[in-house]
Amino acid sequence: VVRPPGPVPIDPVNAPDDLVLVAAAQRDPALFGALYDRYVTAVYGYCASRLESKEAAEDATSQVFTCAFAALPRFQADGGSFRSWLFTIAHHTIVDVLRARRPQASLEAHPQLPARDPDPERQALDRVVAHDLHVLVGQLPTAQARIVELRLAGLTDREIAQVVGCSYGAVRVAQYRAVRHLRELLGIGTEGIDHD
């Protein structure tokens, strides 16, 4: 077995910068564990926010870290942060999972999703139903939903722009619209407002 040049002496606690850990893991893959430990919960949380079951989230998380480990030698810091790179893999993994399932999906499988309806009473009902974040975010246009999910996974606006492959300005505007929409769905600040 051929091993790359010797391991880089590194203390993950005292040198917590992602890129330092990545550089070390690229030379000594055993140090990938430090990156795994740092992000496994966030990646799992992101997968869980997009997928309907714990098992599906675990499978996706497995694929994300397997892919990340396999592709680590090609990671280049000039392409963005390691976190955005990792979440890009997660994003693509989940897209693949959902795309593969699409033909089997049926409306009956999601009876809890409220329909879009401009009627104020319906919106009020939706607010009651929208106790679940899946349902809330599911009310948004797809692009806005992806941005909110990545935000809730802890990514910054610039990292999200790298993950979804659009401009920083587009992310800002989309998330602004998303938050305004969610504000209404949550009924925040609407007391005493005349909707007419």
Added chain:
Amino acid sequence: MTDQFRFNGGTADDVPREAERLSHHWNAVVAGQHPAGELEPTLAQTIAELHARAAPAPPDPAFVAQLRADVLQHAATTGSAGMVVVVPADRSRSLVVMPPTRQEPRTLPGTRHAWRRPLAAVAALLLLAVVGVLAWYQPASMVHPPVPFVPAFVATSPAWTAPAIDRMVLRQQFEMLPADAYDTGMALTTLAPDAALALGTRTSYGVGRYLVQVRAGVVTLRVDGSAALTPAGAAARALSPGAAWTLVAGDVLAAPAGTVMHWHNASPEPVRLLSSKFSTMSDIGDLAPYPPTAAETTHVRSRPYTPPSGPFVLAVHELTLEPDEQVPGDVAGPIETLFVERGTLEVIWARRSDPATPTGTFPIRAGSGMGDLGVKRSVLHALRNPGPDRLVLLVQTIDPLDDDVTPQP
């Protein structure tokens, strides 16, 4: 002011300003910092509410520990992280000369270099111009009679067999894993009409012999060194250095790594070449085994999950699956990389803890491939042909050799 902003939408200038404030606010929230407080209060409250609802259930500690062990076991076994996982068909499409017919590649971040595309396009055009002039001015002494076409051969003693295996198309035997081998891989290269490329012009592009099979088309080859040509179904013959030969589908060229080979597609039809090799550390980060010029190349790579400890065969098989036919995950175990040559492959995944139960599928279409199957072995349920037509795969395997297997010359 708040209500007016919300329900009237504000002015055109308000939106980007407020969007920027919201972005700064949210950046501070995800960074665990105290936001500056410039954001409209109900928007800030909305963000806080979302994060309160988003607190995810933590992953099962047993799952986290098992996955960590699985991933790092690969590092302990192979000594290195692996390579490509899934390669879209046209990963190097910025260098495509033929009209693109497939979907846009999905590249991993860190591999996007948009600024290189114009430079690559200019370089490709210049190279094409040079190649065109050279092709036009070809000395008569370089033209040789074409090698007659012979039907493809059938492998005599494949070390790996599966029910649907049709034939072995490339085979290279090693007494042991080369000391400088890093990973193994296949490349599928499409040469457009009148396009040319040179292999072996770089100082490092693999170890062992370099094997190339013509999968389709008619191509002219000139080798600056020793090489052997195995016409489909016939015995190998040495090629004279500097002479020009015409190869057809099924022909296999073998040359020591580093031999310079000039390929030229003088026909009006595209030419497809399949190559198989071991890469070295110096190849890492470079998907193509040679400077990609007037060719479209798809490359899949794999770091062997269980490196062979003794003699082995690095082989490429052509595997055919009829509609609904599938290769179970345990039978597909020795596969390191694969290409889909015709049809659409359905990769069926399983849970690591329950390999017998499918959990999801992933389609791979013709022209695309998958690497690192070794590391995915534990979650592979089966490879299946879901379509109505025959599926043709090119699968690369590393087969440990038993003593009683007679090596192929």
